[in-house]
Amino acid sequence: MKKSIVYKNFLHAMIVASAFFFIFCSISHAQYNNSNQTASKKYVRFEIGHEAMHCPFLGPKLELKLSEIKGIENFFIDKRASYSTFNLPENTEMTIESLKKIGTDVGYPSNDIFITMDNKPIIVPPKPIEKTGN
Numbered sequence: 001m002k003k004s005i006v007y008k009n010f011l012h013a014m015i016v017a018s019a020f021f022f023i024f025c026s027i028s029h030a031q032y033n034n035s036n037q038t039a040s041k042k043y044v045r046f047e048i049g050h051e052a053m054h055c056p057f058l059g060p061k062l063e064l065k066l067s068e069i070k071g072i073e074n075f076f077i078d079k080r081a082s083y084s085t086f087n088l089p090e091n092t093e094m095t096i097e098s099l100k101k102i103g104t105d106v107g108y109p110s111n112d113i114f115i116t117m118d119n120k121p122i123i124v125p126p127k128p129i130e131k132t133g134n
Helices: 002-041 049-054 058-067 096-106
Strands: 039-048 073-078 082-087 114-120
Touching: 039 049, 039 096, 049 058, 058 073, 058 082, 058 096, 096 114
Parallel strands: none
Antiparallel strands: 039 082, 039 114, 073 082
């Protein structure tokens, strides 16, 4: 009878240890994936000065060219505020200069194109609401 109790205690201890090991591995894997996802991307903000992205001729061309970039993710465009944000793989061949060339090839003047590229997410501050009237 004593062997039976020892065996049950051992079995329970193994089940509890296995559960803790599984939980620990799951948490570690999730943390690794989170840190790995952030580090493996380049975050881009593509802005056109003078709020010119809403142009009915150049705006759609630029939107199409940007959306065709290899590996682009989370593509967002705000034509009123005249900017676009997106993510690229860390090993992308795209540079600030090559992105700027996309804008100039579409027809925007080079001095109106502003591009930010970083390894950390780019926070886009909200644009203040313009007051009309008194």
